[in-house]
Amino acid sequence: MGVPVLVLGASGSGKSAALRNFETEEVGIYNVASKPLPFRKQMMVVNHANYDRIKAGLKSNKLKCYVIDDSQYLMAFGLFARAKEIGYQKFTDCALDFYNLVQTVINDTSKDTVVYFLHHIDRDDSGHVKAKTSGKMLDNQLTLEGLFSIVLLCETDGKKHWFTTQSDGFTTAKSPMEMFPEQIDNDLKLVDNSIREYYGFVNNLEKENEND
DSSP: OOEEEEEEEOTTSSTGGGGTTSOGGGOEEEESSOOOOSSSSOOEEEESOOHHHHHHHHHHOOSSEEEEETTHHHHHHHHHTTTTOOSSHHHHHHHHHHHHHHHHHHHHSOTTOEEEEEEOEEEOTTOOEEEOOSOHHHHTTOOGGGGOSEEEEEEEOSSOEEEEOSOOSSSOOBOOTTTSOSEEESOHHHHHHHHHHHHTHHHHHHHHHHHO
């Protein structure tokens, strides 16, 4: 039973840069928009990633950590491909496709697998922040943050970048009690270590090795 984690942030807030401290062999990156990473380190990247390629890779479960970069484009590209279709069915299908991807993480990966969805935000006129989708019709089908127990918000003041881990009433950030401080560095390796420590994944692996 894998752990899906939603990482929200505006473009340029530091979501992709948060991957910088992973070692190359630690993480598999599914790059939906095929944009270059914002650092020099070479990583294991699958460009032009779509639902089928991502789900196949997750089910093979060769790694314990995966990242889906710009996951909102999975929805956008799916709707672009069906732009000429009339009716609501394409929005229902779009919501279902994303839901099924999250369920693949939960049901088809090992209990110590963590998958990060890096995702853009929408901000309304009142300043409330939520995960970006492809419009109100899709929002009526799916509350994206409801599929995740951990939602981090990547923010910047132009000089430094950080993750907000709990909501202030204007965001959908959330995390289990005592997993993180309210604000941490935008370092997904640090986040990954904290999640694994919180859920005792290391100890579980040690126990499995003892039983082999």
